[in-house]
Amino acid sequence: MHVLVVEDDESVASSVMEGLATANLGATLVGSGTEALRSFAELSPDIVLLDLGLPDMDGTDVCRSIRSTSSTPIIILSARDDEIDRVVALEIGADDYLVKPFGMRELIARIRAVVRRSSTVEPESTKSLRNYGPLSIDSRSRRVTLAEVEIYFTPKEFDLLDYLSRDAGAVLRRAEILRNVWETNWYGTTKTLDAHVAAIRRKLGDPGWIVSVRGIGFRFGLPE
Protein backbone atom coordinates (compact mmCIF):
# COMPACT_ATOMS: atom_id res chain seq x y z
CA MET A 1 0.00 0.00 0.00
CA HIS A 2 1.38 3.39 -0.98
CA VAL A 3 -0.22 6.78 -0.33
CA LEU A 4 0.49 9.97 -2.23
CA VAL A 5 -0.02 12.98 0.04
CA VAL A 6 -0.49 16.35 -1.65
CA GLU A 7 -0.33 19.07 0.97
CA ASP A 8 1.55 22.36 1.22
CA ASP A 9 0.86 23.23 4.85
CA GLU A 10 3.83 21.76 6.67
CA SER A 11 2.21 21.19 10.03
CA VAL A 12 -0.74 19.32 8.52
CA ALA A 13 1.60 17.40 6.23
CA SER A 14 3.87 16.23 9.00
CA SER A 15 1.05 15.01 11.21
CA VAL A 16 -0.54 13.17 8.28
CA MET A 17 2.75 11.54 7.37
CA GLU A 18 3.25 10.54 10.95
CA GLY A 19 -0.24 9.09 11.18
CA LEU A 20 0.29 7.08 8.02
CA ALA A 21 3.59 5.75 9.28
CA THR A 22 1.96 4.68 12.54
CA ALA A 23 -0.66 2.79 10.57
CA ASN A 24 2.09 1.10 8.57
CA LEU A 25 1.20 2.78 5.30
CA GLY A 26 3.99 3.87 2.99
CA ALA A 27 3.65 7.46 1.83
CA THR A 28 5.17 10.11 -0.39
CA LEU A 29 4.69 13.80 0.27
CA VAL A 30 4.54 16.55 -2.34
CA GLY A 31 3.62 20.19 -1.89
CA SER A 32 2.27 21.37 -5.23
CA GLY A 33 -0.09 20.40 -8.00
CA THR A 34 2.55 19.95 -10.68
CA GLU A 35 4.62 17.75 -8.41
CA ALA A 36 1.48 15.84 -7.56
CA LEU A 37 0.75 14.98 -11.18
CA ARG A 38 4.34 14.01 -11.86
CA SER A 39 4.58 11.85 -8.75
CA PHE A 40 1.25 10.27 -9.48
CA ALA A 41 2.40 9.17 -12.92
CA GLU A 42 5.69 7.95 -11.52
CA LEU A 43 4.51 6.16 -8.39
CA SER A 44 1.10 4.77 -9.32
CA PRO A 45 -0.02 5.10 -5.68
CA ASP A 46 -2.95 3.11 -4.28
CA ILE A 47 -4.66 6.27 -3.05
CA VAL A 48 -4.18 10.04 -3.15
CA LEU A 49 -4.80 12.44 -0.26
CA LEU A 50 -5.33 15.79 -1.91
CA ASP A 51 -5.36 19.22 -0.29
CA LEU A 52 -7.52 21.65 -2.23
CA GLY A 53 -5.52 24.77 -1.34
CA LEU A 54 -2.32 24.38 -3.34
CA PRO A 55 0.11 27.19 -4.23
CA ASP A 56 0.36 26.58 -7.96
CA MET A 57 -2.93 25.21 -9.17
CA ASP A 58 -6.47 24.50 -8.08
CA GLY A 59 -6.90 21.22 -6.24
CA THR A 60 -10.04 20.38 -8.17
CA ASP A 61 -8.02 20.59 -11.39
CA VAL A 62 -5.50 18.14 -9.97
CA CYS A 63 -8.38 15.83 -9.10
CA ARG A 64 -9.90 16.12 -12.56
CA SER A 65 -6.55 15.55 -14.17
CA ILE A 66 -5.93 12.36 -12.24
CA ARG A 67 -9.47 11.17 -12.94
CA SER A 68 -9.04 11.66 -16.65
CA THR A 69 -6.43 8.92 -16.76
CA SER A 70 -7.05 6.76 -13.70
CA SER A 71 -9.62 5.53 -11.24
CA THR A 72 -7.25 5.59 -8.28
CA PRO A 73 -9.10 6.57 -5.11
CA ILE A 74 -8.83 10.21 -4.06
CA ILE A 75 -9.67 11.67 -0.67
CA ILE A 76 -9.92 15.43 -0.53
CA LEU A 77 -8.52 17.25 2.49
CA SER A 78 -9.77 20.78 2.80
CA ALA A 79 -10.20 23.62 5.23
CA ARG A 80 -13.41 24.69 3.51
CA ASP A 81 -16.50 23.33 5.19
CA ASP A 82 -19.28 24.43 2.84
CA GLU A 83 -21.65 21.83 1.47
CA ILE A 84 -21.21 23.13 -2.05
CA ASP A 85 -17.46 22.46 -1.91
CA ARG A 86 -18.02 18.91 -0.79
CA VAL A 87 -20.62 18.30 -3.46
CA VAL A 88 -18.40 19.67 -6.20
CA ALA A 89 -15.43 17.62 -5.06
CA LEU A 90 -17.44 14.42 -4.97
CA GLU A 91 -18.97 15.13 -8.35
CA ILE A 92 -15.66 15.60 -10.09
CA GLY A 93 -14.64 12.15 -8.96
CA ALA A 94 -13.30 12.36 -5.42
CA ASP A 95 -14.17 9.40 -3.18
CA ASP A 96 -14.35 11.24 0.11
CA TYR A 97 -13.98 14.71 1.56
CA LEU A 98 -12.48 15.41 4.96
CA VAL A 99 -12.62 18.82 6.59
CA LYS A 100 -9.59 20.06 8.51
CA PRO A 101 -8.87 19.63 11.27
CA PHE A 102 -9.52 15.89 11.27
CA GLY A 103 -8.45 13.03 13.51
CA MET A 104 -5.75 10.66 12.36
CA ARG A 105 -7.75 7.57 13.23
CA GLU A 106 -10.63 8.78 11.14
CA LEU A 107 -8.33 9.51 8.23
CA ILE A 108 -6.87 6.02 8.42
CA ALA A 109 -10.33 4.47 8.70
CA ARG A 110 -11.55 6.40 5.67
CA ILE A 111 -8.48 5.44 3.67
CA ARG A 112 -9.11 1.80 4.49
CA ALA A 113 -12.80 2.07 3.64
CA VAL A 114 -12.13 3.64 0.26
CA VAL A 115 -9.32 1.25 -0.65
CA ARG A 116 -11.35 -1.73 0.51
CA ARG A 117 -14.13 -0.66 -1.81
CA SER A 118 -11.93 0.07 -4.79
CA SER A 119 -9.94 -3.14 -4.71
CA THR A 120 -12.15 -5.60 -6.50
CA VAL A 121 -11.05 -8.68 -4.61
CA GLU A 122 -14.01 -10.05 -2.74
CA PRO A 123 -13.45 -11.65 0.64
CA GLU A 124 -13.77 -15.41 0.73
CA SER A 125 -16.86 -15.39 2.91
CA THR A 126 -18.96 -13.29 0.57
CA LYS A 127 -18.08 -15.18 -2.58
CA SER A 128 -21.01 -16.45 -4.51
CA LEU A 129 -19.71 -19.96 -5.11
CA ARG A 130 -18.15 -21.85 -2.23
CA ASN A 131 -16.81 -25.38 -2.08
CA TYR A 132 -16.40 -27.60 0.95
CA GLY A 133 -14.94 -30.86 -0.23
CA PRO A 134 -17.62 -32.54 -2.33
CA LEU A 135 -20.20 -29.96 -1.31
CA SER A 136 -20.72 -26.89 -3.44
CA ILE A 137 -22.96 -23.99 -2.50
CA ASP A 138 -23.79 -21.25 -4.99
CA SER A 139 -25.74 -18.41 -3.45
CA ARG A 140 -26.19 -16.60 -6.76
CA SER A 141 -28.18 -19.40 -8.29
CA ARG A 142 -29.22 -20.81 -4.91
CA ARG A 143 -28.10 -24.28 -5.89
CA VAL A 144 -26.34 -26.93 -3.89
CA THR A 145 -24.51 -29.92 -5.31
CA LEU A 146 -23.00 -32.80 -3.39
CA ALA A 147 -20.59 -34.96 -5.40
CA GLU A 148 -21.86 -33.32 -8.59
CA VAL A 149 -25.46 -34.22 -7.78
CA GLU A 150 -27.83 -31.35 -7.24
CA ILE A 151 -29.83 -31.39 -4.04
CA TYR A 152 -32.97 -29.35 -3.62
CA PHE A 153 -33.32 -27.22 -0.52
CA THR A 154 -36.37 -25.20 0.48
CA PRO A 155 -35.87 -21.43 0.86
CA LYS A 156 -35.37 -21.51 4.61
CA GLU A 157 -33.17 -24.56 4.46
CA PHE A 158 -30.99 -22.91 1.84
CA ASP A 159 -30.76 -19.64 3.74
CA LEU A 160 -29.78 -21.53 6.87
CA LEU A 161 -27.17 -23.69 5.14
CA ASP A 162 -25.84 -20.66 3.33
CA TYR A 163 -25.52 -18.73 6.55
CA LEU A 164 -23.87 -21.54 8.49
CA SER A 165 -21.44 -22.36 5.71
CA ARG A 166 -20.25 -18.77 5.36
CA ASP A 167 -18.71 -19.19 8.78
CA ALA A 168 -17.51 -22.74 8.30
CA GLY A 169 -15.77 -24.02 11.39
CA ALA A 170 -17.24 -21.44 13.72
CA VAL A 171 -19.89 -22.17 16.31
CA LEU A 172 -22.87 -19.94 15.71
CA ARG A 173 -25.27 -19.19 18.51
CA ARG A 174 -28.91 -20.09 18.16
CA ALA A 175 -30.04 -16.50 18.75
CA GLU A 176 -27.57 -15.25 16.18
CA ILE A 177 -28.75 -17.74 13.60
CA LEU A 178 -32.38 -16.92 14.26
CA ARG A 179 -31.67 -13.23 13.93
CA ASN A 180 -29.81 -13.52 10.67
CA VAL A 181 -31.70 -16.26 8.87
CA TRP A 182 -35.19 -15.51 10.15
CA GLU A 183 -34.49 -11.78 9.99
CA THR A 184 -36.21 -11.08 13.23
CA ASN A 185 -35.23 -11.32 16.84
CA TRP A 186 -38.21 -13.17 18.08
CA TYR A 187 -37.30 -16.07 20.24
CA GLY A 188 -40.31 -18.31 19.94
CA THR A 189 -40.01 -22.03 19.85
CA THR A 190 -36.40 -22.75 19.20
CA LYS A 191 -37.48 -26.09 17.82
CA THR A 192 -37.95 -24.41 14.47
CA LEU A 193 -34.22 -24.18 14.07
CA ASP A 194 -33.72 -27.81 15.09
CA ALA A 195 -36.33 -28.93 12.60
CA HIS A 196 -34.58 -27.17 9.74
CA VAL A 197 -31.18 -28.44 10.78
CA ALA A 198 -32.63 -31.94 10.82
CA ALA A 199 -33.98 -31.47 7.32
CA ILE A 200 -30.60 -30.31 6.02
CA ARG A 201 -28.82 -33.23 7.69
CA ARG A 202 -31.23 -35.64 6.10
CA LYS A 203 -30.63 -34.19 2.65
CA LEU A 204 -26.86 -34.05 3.00
CA GLY A 205 -26.79 -37.69 4.07
CA ASP A 206 -23.88 -37.49 6.49
CA PRO A 207 -25.11 -35.74 9.64
CA GLY A 208 -21.55 -34.62 10.39
CA TRP A 209 -21.83 -31.54 8.19
CA ILE A 210 -23.68 -29.70 10.91
CA VAL A 211 -22.56 -30.45 14.46
CA SER A 212 -24.64 -29.49 17.48
CA VAL A 213 -22.80 -27.68 20.22
CA ARG A 214 -24.84 -28.22 23.29
CA GLY A 215 -26.06 -25.06 24.98
CA ILE A 216 -24.59 -22.81 22.28
CA GLY A 217 -25.69 -23.56 18.77
CA PHE A 218 -24.35 -25.24 15.63
CA ARG A 219 -21.12 -25.51 13.68
CA PHE A 220 -20.80 -26.24 9.98
CA GLY A 221 -17.80 -28.00 8.53
CA LEU A 222 -16.56 -31.07 6.64
CA PRO A 223 -17.49 -34.32 8.37
CA GLU A 224 -14.57 -36.20 9.88
Place this chain on the structure above:
Amino acid sequence: MHVLVVEDDESVASSVMEGLATANLGATLVGSGTEALRSFAELSPDIVLLDLGLPDMDGTDVCRSIRSTSSTPIIILSARDDEIDRVVALEIGADDYLVKPFGMRELIARIRAVVRRSSTVEPESTKSLRNYGPLSIDSRSRRVTLAEVEIYFTPKEFDLLDYLSRDAGAVLRRAEILRNVWETNWYGTTKTLDAHVAAIRRKLGDPGWIVSVRGIGFRFGLPE
Protein backbone atom coordinates in the same frame (compact mmCIF):
# COMPACT_ATOMS: atom_id res chain seq x y z
CA MET B 1 -30.87 2.35 -8.80
CA HIS B 2 -32.73 1.55 -5.64
CA VAL B 3 -31.97 2.85 -2.15
CA LEU B 4 -32.99 1.22 1.12
CA VAL B 5 -33.44 3.89 3.79
CA VAL B 6 -33.37 2.73 7.42
CA GLU B 7 -34.47 5.59 9.64
CA ASP B 8 -36.97 5.82 12.46
CA ASP B 9 -37.08 9.59 12.87
CA GLU B 10 -39.97 10.62 10.68
CA SER B 11 -38.84 14.15 9.89
CA VAL B 12 -35.38 13.01 8.81
CA ALA B 13 -36.89 10.10 6.89
CA SER B 14 -39.31 12.25 4.96
CA SER B 15 -36.71 14.80 3.93
CA VAL B 16 -34.33 12.03 2.85
CA MET B 17 -37.05 10.32 0.84
CA GLU B 18 -37.92 13.60 -0.77
CA GLY B 19 -34.30 14.32 -1.61
CA LEU B 20 -33.89 10.89 -3.18
CA ALA B 21 -37.04 11.34 -5.22
CA THR B 22 -35.79 14.72 -6.46
CA ALA B 23 -32.55 13.06 -7.53
CA ASN B 24 -34.54 10.40 -9.37
CA LEU B 25 -33.47 7.58 -7.09
CA GLY B 26 -36.01 4.93 -6.21
CA ALA B 27 -36.20 4.27 -2.49
CA THR B 28 -37.83 2.13 0.16
CA LEU B 29 -38.18 3.32 3.75
CA VAL B 30 -38.16 1.12 6.84
CA GLY B 31 -38.04 2.17 10.49
CA SER B 32 -36.40 -0.70 12.35
CA GLY B 33 -33.47 -3.05 12.18
CA THR B 34 -35.64 -6.12 11.81
CA GLU B 35 -37.49 -4.63 8.88
CA ALA B 36 -34.18 -3.47 7.44
CA LEU B 37 -32.76 -6.98 7.29
CA ARG B 38 -35.94 -8.38 5.84
CA SER B 39 -36.25 -5.67 3.22
CA PHE B 40 -32.59 -5.96 2.37
CA ALA B 41 -32.97 -9.65 1.62
CA GLU B 42 -36.09 -9.10 -0.38
CA LEU B 43 -35.15 -6.01 -2.36
CA SER B 44 -31.44 -6.43 -3.03
CA PRO B 45 -30.99 -2.64 -3.03
CA ASP B 46 -28.00 -0.95 -4.66
CA ILE B 47 -27.14 0.97 -1.50
CA VAL B 48 -28.31 1.23 2.13
CA LEU B 49 -28.65 4.43 4.15
CA LEU B 50 -28.53 3.35 7.76
CA ASP B 51 -29.45 5.32 10.85
CA LEU B 52 -27.51 4.10 13.87
CA GLY B 53 -30.22 4.90 16.43
CA LEU B 54 -32.90 2.33 15.79
CA PRO B 55 -35.64 1.32 18.20
CA ASP B 56 -35.19 -2.45 18.13
CA MET B 57 -31.52 -3.19 17.56
CA ASP B 58 -28.13 -1.55 17.33
CA GLY B 59 -27.39 -0.03 13.95
CA THR B 60 -23.87 -1.43 13.95
CA ASP B 61 -25.34 -4.93 14.25
CA VAL B 62 -27.51 -4.27 11.22
CA CYS B 63 -24.40 -3.14 9.37
CA ARG B 64 -22.42 -6.20 10.40
CA SER B 65 -25.29 -8.48 9.52
CA ILE B 66 -25.55 -7.06 6.02
CA ARG B 67 -21.79 -7.20 5.57
CA SER B 68 -21.70 -10.84 6.55
CA THR B 69 -23.57 -11.78 3.41
CA SER B 70 -23.13 -8.92 0.99
CA SER B 71 -20.84 -6.15 -0.15
CA THR B 72 -23.64 -3.73 -0.91
CA PRO B 73 -22.54 -0.15 -0.10
CA ILE B 74 -23.69 1.25 3.24
CA ILE B 75 -23.72 4.88 4.28
CA ILE B 76 -24.24 5.51 7.99
CA LEU B 77 -26.43 8.42 9.06
CA SER B 78 -25.96 9.35 12.67
CA ALA B 79 -26.51 12.15 15.13
CA ARG B 80 -23.32 11.23 16.96
CA ASP B 81 -20.35 13.28 15.93
CA ASP B 82 -17.47 11.66 17.83
CA GLU B 83 -14.47 10.48 15.90
CA ILE B 84 -14.55 7.10 17.61
CA ASP B 85 -18.07 6.45 16.31
CA ARG B 86 -17.02 7.26 12.78
CA VAL B 87 -13.95 5.05 13.03
CA VAL B 88 -15.92 2.11 14.39
CA ALA B 89 -18.56 2.42 11.71
CA LEU B 90 -16.01 2.54 8.92
CA GLU B 91 -14.12 -0.38 10.36
CA ILE B 92 -17.10 -2.68 10.52
CA GLY B 93 -17.65 -2.18 6.83
CA ALA B 94 -19.57 1.03 6.29
CA ASP B 95 -18.51 3.03 3.25
CA ASP B 96 -19.24 6.49 4.57
CA TYR B 97 -20.50 8.25 7.67
CA LEU B 98 -22.65 11.35 7.58
CA VAL B 99 -23.46 13.36 10.68
CA LYS B 100 -26.95 14.79 11.10
CA PRO B 101 -28.02 17.30 10.14
CA PHE B 102 -26.67 16.98 6.61
CA GLY B 103 -27.52 18.64 3.33
CA MET B 104 -29.48 16.73 0.74
CA ARG B 105 -27.10 17.62 -2.05
CA GLU B 106 -24.18 16.26 -0.10
CA LEU B 107 -26.07 13.06 0.65
CA ILE B 108 -26.84 12.57 -3.02
CA ALA B 109 -23.25 13.33 -4.00
CA ARG B 110 -21.93 10.82 -1.46
CA ILE B 111 -24.37 8.17 -2.62
CA ARG B 112 -23.21 8.66 -6.18
CA ALA B 113 -19.55 8.59 -5.16
CA VAL B 114 -19.93 5.35 -3.25
CA VAL B 115 -22.04 3.61 -5.89
CA ARG B 116 -19.71 4.79 -8.65
CA ARG B 117 -16.83 3.21 -6.79
CA SER B 118 -18.57 -0.06 -6.00
CA SER B 119 -19.96 -0.79 -9.43
CA THR B 120 -16.84 -0.41 -11.53
CA VAL B 121 -16.94 -3.89 -12.97
CA GLU B 122 -19.29 -3.95 -15.91
CA PRO B 123 -20.40 -7.51 -16.53
CA GLU B 124 -20.66 -8.67 -20.09
CA SER B 125 -24.41 -8.85 -19.62
CA THR B 126 -24.61 -5.32 -20.99
CA LYS B 127 -23.90 -6.68 -24.43
CA SER B 128 -26.66 -6.11 -26.90
CA LEU B 129 -26.60 -9.50 -28.56
CA ARG B 130 -26.48 -12.51 -26.28
CA ASN B 131 -26.61 -16.22 -27.04
CA TYR B 132 -27.67 -19.00 -24.76
CA GLY B 133 -27.29 -22.24 -26.66
CA PRO B 134 -29.89 -22.17 -29.41
CA LEU B 135 -31.51 -19.04 -27.97
CA SER B 136 -30.38 -15.65 -29.18
CA ILE B 137 -31.56 -12.36 -27.68
CA ASP B 138 -30.81 -9.03 -29.33
CA SER B 139 -31.89 -6.18 -27.10
CA ARG B 140 -31.02 -3.51 -29.65
CA SER B 141 -33.42 -4.77 -32.28
CA ARG B 142 -35.58 -6.47 -29.64
CA ARG B 143 -35.61 -9.75 -31.49
CA VAL B 144 -35.42 -13.28 -30.20
CA THR B 145 -34.56 -16.35 -32.22
CA LEU B 146 -34.63 -19.95 -31.07
CA ALA B 147 -32.80 -22.41 -33.32
CA GLU B 148 -32.66 -19.76 -36.08
CA VAL B 149 -36.42 -19.28 -35.91
CA GLU B 150 -37.64 -15.87 -34.83
CA ILE B 151 -40.16 -15.78 -32.01
CA TYR B 152 -42.37 -12.79 -31.41
CA PHE B 153 -42.58 -11.40 -27.89
CA THR B 154 -44.81 -8.55 -26.73
CA PRO B 155 -42.98 -5.49 -25.29
CA LYS B 156 -43.41 -6.50 -21.65
CA GLU B 157 -42.55 -10.10 -22.35
CA PHE B 158 -39.39 -9.02 -24.10
CA ASP B 159 -38.40 -6.63 -21.31
CA LEU B 160 -38.87 -9.40 -18.79
CA LEU B 161 -36.94 -12.00 -20.78
CA ASP B 162 -34.23 -9.46 -21.49
CA TYR B 163 -33.89 -8.59 -17.83
CA LEU B 164 -33.85 -12.19 -16.63
CA SER B 165 -31.35 -13.29 -19.26
CA ARG B 166 -28.89 -10.52 -18.44
CA ASP B 167 -28.30 -12.31 -15.18
CA ALA B 168 -28.42 -15.82 -16.55
CA GLY B 169 -27.92 -18.39 -13.82
CA ALA B 170 -28.79 -16.05 -10.98
CA VAL B 171 -31.99 -16.18 -9.01
CA LEU B 172 -33.74 -12.83 -9.27
CA ARG B 173 -36.21 -11.86 -6.61
CA ARG B 174 -39.78 -11.05 -7.50
CA ALA B 175 -39.53 -7.58 -5.94
CA GLU B 176 -36.34 -6.89 -7.85
CA ILE B 177 -37.87 -7.95 -11.15
CA LEU B 178 -40.98 -5.89 -10.59
CA ARG B 179 -38.85 -2.91 -9.69
CA ASN B 180 -36.69 -3.12 -12.77
CA VAL B 181 -39.10 -4.29 -15.44
CA TRP B 182 -42.26 -2.58 -14.24
CA GLU B 183 -40.47 0.41 -12.74
CA THR B 184 -42.58 0.41 -9.65
CA ASN B 185 -41.62 -0.49 -6.15
CA TRP B 186 -45.03 -1.82 -5.32
CA TYR B 187 -44.92 -5.51 -4.73
CA GLY B 188 -47.70 -7.55 -3.26
CA THR B 189 -49.96 -10.38 -4.18
CA THR B 190 -49.88 -9.80 -7.87
CA LYS B 191 -50.03 -12.45 -10.50
CA THR B 192 -48.80 -10.15 -13.23
CA LEU B 193 -45.28 -11.47 -13.11
CA ASP B 194 -46.42 -15.09 -13.11
CA ALA B 195 -48.68 -14.45 -16.07
CA HIS B 196 -45.85 -13.02 -18.15
CA VAL B 197 -43.45 -15.76 -17.18
CA ALA B 198 -46.07 -18.28 -18.24
CA ALA B 199 -46.41 -16.54 -21.59
CA ILE B 200 -42.65 -16.60 -22.19
CA ARG B 201 -42.45 -20.26 -21.24
CA ARG B 202 -45.22 -21.07 -23.71
CA LYS B 203 -43.40 -19.32 -26.51
CA LEU B 204 -40.02 -20.83 -25.73
CA GLY B 205 -41.51 -24.31 -25.75
CA ASP B 206 -39.28 -25.85 -23.11
CA PRO B 207 -40.38 -24.48 -19.74
CA GLY B 208 -36.89 -25.14 -18.38
CA TRP B 209 -35.56 -21.81 -19.63
CA ILE B 210 -37.13 -20.00 -16.72
CA VAL B 211 -37.13 -21.94 -13.47
CA SER B 212 -39.30 -20.90 -10.54
CA VAL B 213 -37.51 -20.73 -7.23
CA ARG B 214 -40.25 -21.03 -4.72
CA GLY B 215 -40.43 -18.19 -2.21
CA ILE B 216 -37.70 -16.21 -3.97
CA GLY B 217 -38.24 -15.55 -7.64
CA PHE B 218 -37.07 -16.86 -11.01
CA ARG B 219 -33.85 -18.01 -12.60
CA PHE B 220 -33.06 -17.94 -16.31
CA GLY B 221 -30.68 -20.42 -17.87
CA LEU B 222 -30.29 -23.23 -20.38
CA PRO B 223 -32.66 -26.10 -19.77
CA GLU B 224 -30.93 -29.14 -18.34
Place this chain on the structure above:
DNA sequence: CTGGCCTGTGAGGAGACCGTCACAATGAAC
Protein backbone atom coordinates in the same frame (compact mmCIF):
# COMPACT_ATOMS: atom_id res chain seq x y z
C1' DC C 1 -28.14 -43.01 39.63
C1' DT C 2 -31.50 -39.67 38.86
C1' DG C 3 -33.70 -35.66 37.57
C1' DG C 4 -33.67 -31.72 34.72
C1' DC C 5 -32.56 -29.62 30.69
C1' DC C 6 -31.28 -29.79 25.98
C1' DT C 7 -31.61 -31.83 21.39
C1' DG C 8 -33.49 -35.07 17.55
C1' DT C 9 -37.42 -36.54 14.99
C1' DG C 10 -41.81 -37.37 12.93
C1' DA C 11 -46.52 -35.92 12.05
C1' DG C 12 -49.93 -32.57 11.06
C1' DG C 13 -52.26 -28.52 9.90
C1' DA C 14 -52.43 -23.56 8.75
C1' DG C 15 -51.05 -20.72 5.59
C1' DA C 16 -48.16 -19.26 1.70
C1' DC C 17 -46.96 -19.75 -2.89
C1' DC C 18 -47.38 -20.80 -7.85
C1' DG C 19 -49.60 -21.99 -12.30
C1' DT C 20 -53.62 -21.36 -14.81
C1' DC C 21 -57.53 -19.22 -16.48
C1' DA C 22 -61.07 -15.99 -17.55
C1' DC C 23 -62.05 -11.47 -17.77
C1' DA C 24 -61.44 -6.37 -17.34
C1' DA C 25 -58.85 -2.30 -18.44
C1' DT C 26 -55.89 0.05 -21.48
C1' DG C 27 -54.45 1.96 -25.60
C1' DA C 28 -53.02 1.93 -30.42
C1' DA C 29 -54.46 1.24 -35.32
C1' DC C 30 -57.77 1.95 -38.67
Place this chain on the structure above:
DNA sequence: GTTCATTGTGACGGTCTCCTCACAGGCCAG
Protein backbone atom coordinates in the same frame (compact mmCIF):
# COMPACT_ATOMS: atom_id res chain seq x y z
C1' DG D 1 -66.32 4.28 -32.99
C1' DT D 2 -64.63 -0.33 -33.53
C1' DT D 3 -61.34 -3.76 -33.27
C1' DC D 4 -57.63 -6.06 -31.63
C1' DA D 5 -53.37 -6.89 -29.18
C1' DT D 6 -51.50 -6.23 -24.89
C1' DT D 7 -51.44 -5.95 -20.06
C1' DG D 8 -53.22 -6.16 -15.27
C1' DT D 9 -56.14 -8.53 -11.84
C1' DG D 10 -58.53 -11.77 -8.98
C1' DA D 11 -60.28 -16.40 -8.10
C1' DC D 12 -59.21 -21.16 -7.56
C1' DG D 13 -56.96 -25.41 -6.64
C1' DG D 14 -53.05 -28.07 -5.92
C1' DT D 15 -48.77 -28.26 -3.80
C1' DC D 16 -45.20 -27.00 -0.82
C1' DT D 17 -43.22 -24.81 3.42
C1' DC D 18 -42.73 -24.03 7.86
C1' DC D 19 -44.09 -23.69 12.53
C1' DT D 20 -45.58 -26.27 16.34
C1' DC D 21 -46.31 -30.01 19.30
C1' DA D 22 -45.44 -34.30 21.53
C1' DC D 23 -42.42 -37.61 22.66
C1' DA D 24 -37.98 -39.95 22.88
C1' DG D 25 -33.39 -39.97 23.83
C1' DG D 26 -28.94 -37.97 25.35
C1' DC D 27 -25.93 -35.22 28.26
C1' DC D 28 -24.52 -33.22 32.54
C1' DA D 29 -24.74 -31.83 37.54
C1' DG D 30 -25.41 -33.12 41.82
